[in-house]
Amino acid sequence: xxxxxxxxxxxxxxxxxxxxxxxxxxxxxxxxxxxxxxxxxxxxxxxxxxxxxxxxxxxxxxxxxxxxxxxxxxxxxxxxxxxxxxxxxxxxxxxxxxxxxxxxxxxxxxxxxxxxxxxxxxxxxxxxxxxxxxxxxxxxxxxxxxxxxxxxxxxxxxxxxxxxxxxxxxxxxxxxxxxxxxxxxxxxxxxxxxxxxxxxxxxxxxxxxxxxxxxxxxxxxxxxxxxxxxxxxxxxxxxxxxxxxxxxxxxxxxxxxxxxxxxxxxxxxxxxxxxxxxxxxxxxxxxxxxxxxxxxxxxxxxxxxxxxxxxxxxxxxxxxxxxxxx
Amino acid sequence: xxxxxxxxxxxxxxxxxxxxxxxxxxxxxxxxxxxxxxxxxxxxxxxxxxxxxxxxxxxxxxxxxxxxxxxxxxxxxxxxxxxxxxxxxxxxxxxxxxxxxxxxxxxxxxxxxxxxxxxxxxxxxxxxxxxxxxxxxxxxxxxxxxxxxxxxxxxxxxxxxxxxxxxxxxxxxxxxxxxxxxxxxxxxxxxxxxxxxxxxxxxxxxxxxxxxxxxxxxxxxxxxxxxxxxxxxxxxxxxxxxxxxxxxxxxxxxxxxxxxxxxxxxxxxxxxxxxxxxxxxxxxxxxxxxxxxxxxxxxxxxxxxxxxxxxxxxxxxxxxxxxxxxxxxxxxxxxxxxxxxxxxxxxxxxxxxxxxxxxxxxxxxxxxxxxxxxxxxxxxxxxxxxxxxxxxxxxxxxxxxxxxxxxxxxxxxxxxxxxxxxxxxxxxxxxxxxxxxxxxxxxxxxxxxxxxxxxxxxxxxxxxxxxxxxxxxxxxxxxxxxxxxxxxxxxxxxxxxxxxxx
Numbered sequence: 036x037x038x039x040x041x042x043x044x045x046x047x048x049x050x051x052x053x054x055x056x057x058x059x060x061x062x063x064x065x066x067x068x069x070x071x072x073x074x075x076x077x078x079x080x081x082x083x084x085x086x087x088x089x090x091x092x093x094x095x096x097x098x099x100x101x102x103x104x105x106x107x108x109x110x111x112x113x114x115x116x117x118x119x120x121x122x123x124x125x126x127x128x129x130x131x132x133x134x135x136x137x138x139x140x141x142x143x144x145x146x147x148x149x150x151x152x153x154x155x156x157x158x159x160x161x162x163x164x165x166x167x168x169x170x171x172x173x174x175x176x177x178x179x180x181x182x183x184x185x186x187x188x189x190x191x192x193x194x195x196x197x198x199x200x201x202x203x204x205x206x207x208x209x210x211x212x213x214x215x216x217x218x219x220x221x222x223x224x225x226x227x228x229x230x231x232x233x234x235x236x237x238x239x240x241x242x243x244x245x246x247x248x249x250x251x252x253x254x255x256x257x258x259x260x261x262x263x264x265x266x267x268x269x270x271x272x273x274x275x276x277x278x279x280x281x282x283x284x285x286x287x288x289x290x291x292x293x294x295x296x297x298x299x300x301x302x303x304x305x306x307x308x309x310x311x312x313x314x315x316x317x318x319x320x321x322x323x324x325x326x327x328x329x330x331x332x333x334x335x336x337x338x339x340x341x342x343x344x345x346x347x348x349x350x351x352x353x354x355x356x357x358x359x360x361x
Numbered sequence: 362x363x364x365x366x367x368x369x370x371x372x373x374x375x376x377x378x379x380x381x382x383x384x385x386x387x388x389x390x391x392x393x394x395x396x397x398x399x400x401x402x403x404x405x406x407x408x409x410x411x412x413x414x415x416x417x418x419x420x421x422x423x424x425x426x427x428x429x430x431x432x433x434x435x436x437x438x439x440x441x442x443x444x445x446x447x448x449x450x451x452x453x454x455x456x457x458x459x460x461x462x463x464x465x466x467x468x469x470x471x472x473x474x475x476x477x478x479x480x481x482x483x484x485x486x487x488x489x490x491x492x493x494x495x496x497x498x499x500x501x502x503x504x505x506x507x508x509x510x511x512x513x514x515x516x517x518x519x520x521x522x523x524x525x526x527x528x529x530x531x532x533x534x535x536x537x538x539x540x541x542x543x544x545x546x547x548x549x550x551x552x553x554x555x556x557x558x559x560x561x562x563x564x565x566x567x568x569x570x571x572x573x574x575x576x577x578x579x580x581x582x583x584x585x586x587x588x589x590x591x592x593x594x595x596x597x598x599x600x601x602x603x604x605x606x607x608x609x610x611x612x613x614x615x616x617x618x619x620x621x622x623x624x625x626x627x628x629x630x631x632x633x634x635x636x637x638x639x640x641x642x643x644x645x646x647x648x649x650x651x652x653x654x655x656x657x658x659x660x661x662x663x664x665x666x667x668x669x670x671x672x673x674x675x676x677x678x679x680x681x682x683x684x685x686x687x688x689x690x691x692x693x694x695x696x697x698x699x700x701x702x703x704x705x706x707x708x709x710x711x712x713x714x715x716x717x718x719x720x721x722x723x724x725x726x727x728x729x730x731x732x733x734x735x736x737x738x739x740x741x742x743x744x745x746x747x748x749x750x751x752x753x754x755x756x757x758x759x760x761x762x763x764x765x766x767x768x769x770x771x772x773x774x775x776x777x778x779x780x781x782x783x784x785x786x787x788x789x790x791x792x793x794x795x796x797x798x799x800x801x802x803x804x805x806x807x808x809x810x811x812x813x814x815x816x817x818x819x820x821x822x823x824x825x826x827x828x829x830x831x832x833x834x835x836x837x838x839x840x841x842x843x844x845x846x847x848x849x850x851x852x853x854x855x856x857x858x859x860x861x862x863x
Contacts, residue, residue: 227732227733228728228731228732228733229724229725229727229728229731229732229733230731232717232720232721232724232733233724235710235712235713235717236710236713236717236721239710239711239712239713240706240707240709240710240711240712242706242707243706243707243708243709243710244710244721245669245688245689246667246669246689246699246701246707246708247689247721247722247775248689248690248692248693248694248722248779249690249721249722249724250688250690306710306712306713307712
């Protein structure tokens with residue numbers, strides 16, 4: 036009896052994990068080169084730059100908001116990092132390149148954070164939906180990235196800078212380590228802190244949270260700020276990978292990121308979701324893309340399959356919830 | 362007078378909701394050409410009866426007869442087709458549409474041809490104008506409903522109802538938003554309808570209106586029919602007796618402390634449109650009641666003290682400190698808690714578990730340096746469940762699964778975990794069963810003994826008499842007097858709340 040109910044609960048709570056495991060088994064058999072350490076680390080590296088944002092996006096969606104600007108924020112942050120590096124190492128002052136890069140990274144992260152806080156401020160102070168503010172930021176930041184680069188990639192970086200987006204530490208891609216680190220921090224934040232609990236409460240019922248003495252505005256501003264900060268981090272990783280600040284990178288990432296979050300079981304209605312679910316969602320999409328590439332599936336088909344996966348995942352989640360309720 | 366009078370009858374209507382019986386074996390009949398007042402306290406079953414008659418909800422048992430024939434009313438649309446129309450207290454006009462469109466909403470006259478899909482605007486305005494003329498009111502049918510005053514909107518609602526040419530018209534507190542002269546005009550309209558043999562059901566809280574308008578008075582109490590009397594028999598004493606029944610004074614605990622040390626002083630607190638210049642003091646460990654009708658400003662006052670809807674002016678004095686409430690977060694820090702009237706939507710996050718809800722207000726108290734420790738949480742939750750006697754199978758399951766009484770205990774537990782010094786309770790016993798009510802009283806008295814002050818707002822006046830040290834009477838946004846339960850009878854307390862401002 037105990038074992039059957041345990042298996043049942045595994046099915047209801049871990050259906051995505053099971054599907055992911057099945058997918059891996061199928062690919063291990065059919066796609067040569069899938070089950071190698073090199074390929075798996077490669078998958079991890081490929082998902083890491085969108086993945087760090089996905090964890091933040093999970094918090095945003097749980098809190099009942101949305102952030103459509105993350106793709107543009109990545110491009111903006113990449114360009115901003117290159118821009119400041121150029122300015123601090125040559126044009127405004129001639130600081131040592133390492134120091135210029137450090138300052139540039141710091142500025143990009145801070146500016147990123149406050150862009151998110153701005154969205155939260157507009158939401159809580161003026162009741163502008165985050166959908167609208169981030170839609171405006173999506174266009175605005177993309178334009179700003181073009182402006183500061185004059186439409187051409189900025190390339191002020193020395194070779195060693197490639198480490199952040201392309202290097203290895205103890206045999207693991209460095210961006211993958213940043214991805215795992217972000218996961219651990221946000222997993223902890225959402226599950227073991229007063230702040231994380233407030234995020235669920237605010238998304239579940241903002242008015243009840245406010246009447247419980249929770250500062251709803253602060254929670255929303257923080258959540259959006261953290262996500263925007265993670266987009267800036269992602270932008271720094273991207274600038275390092277391609278060794279330039281290019282305004283046209285990361286186009287449409289917001290949708291990939293939101294897709295991963297939703298596949299991971301987070302409800303767009305707010306109040307429900309897990310960081311771990313997003314981890315599985317991100318890896319699932321990564322493995323799927325990688326497998327299809329190895330199997331020589333055309334890129335067009337990959338898009339179609341991804342669209343189908345998103346729908347099926349949401350449908351499965353909803354059906355499961357219904358079953359648990361009934 | 363040529364139209365034959367209609368009639369409405371119910372037979373053994375019963376309505377059960379999970380955990381409660383809202384309507385119990387109600388058999389009553391209403392004849393056309395008369396105005397039948399339907400009265401009772403909040404939760405007596407008036408609105409349930411109206412909902413069943415207008416098809417908005419289905420009875421668990423029993424039947425409805427219109428003009429002597431049994432009807433089935435699976436939806437409001439079916440009720441409309443039977444000529445049953447209800448005008449609800451909350452206005453349901455579309456503000457952006459004209460008066461005429463609102464009156465004929467969903468039934469706009471169409472031009473012939475073109476598959477009858479083109480609106481015939483001329484006859485829209487003509488017909489709406491006719492309906493208004495019939496009622497003897499003048500309103501511009503081209504005006505947008507949203508620009509009208511509340512009273513005029515109410516008239517449009519009634520016109521809309523009349524455009525269905527109902528045989529049974531139900532009016533749910535139609536005068537609650539009206540001024541005296543508007544009420545009189547409405548009464549003229551109703552008297553006119555009487556002559557057409559329409560069955561008029563009139564729900565009201567204003568007992569002084571009864572003699573002006575009603576022919577019979579039907580009283581419900583706790584979901585059961587108490588009886589129907591003619592208006593000539595309806596003395597105030599008789600009505601109160603019917604509404605409240607034999608009042609049993611519950612024995613209070615003998616060891617209740619007599620609080621004398623002031624804790625919070627409320628000074629000339631005002632909020633435009635809600636309440637004005639409110640002054641009172643709550644003593645340490647005191648249970649202070651606020652009695653007043655719906656709309657007297659009692660809920661708004663509690664919310665203002667808690668900072669949920671901050672006051673426009675005035676202040677609180679707490680232990681010598683002058684404080685202007687601005688947010689619940691701030692007031693929580695000062696030791697003030699509130700259990701809101703609407704506990705389902707405002708008191709709890711239904712999606713989250715019982716234990717998470719219990720810890721929601723005290724997250725920073727439980728956490729050390731912002732980090733939650735499961736053992737500490739569990740210990741607290743376990744203590745709440747034990748001390749408040751919360752009936753819960755799994756504290757990690759959504760709180761939505763709990764009954765009303767247990768949910769209320771969770772809300773109180775959530776605040777007890779903050780070590781409050783003053784708890785504001787808005788309708789703490791609404792929708793919970795008798796046993797849970799008794800437990801709620803005990804919880805309030807226990808808090809009082811521990812030196813926690815309580816301000817209780819309740820429509821159940823007899824409850825206030827039972828549990829409070831002192832009762833403030835609130836009317837039209839002002840505190841008009843202060844009484845002690847031992848010095849006032851239920852009838853007089855009720856009368857004090859009812860008295861109209863002149």
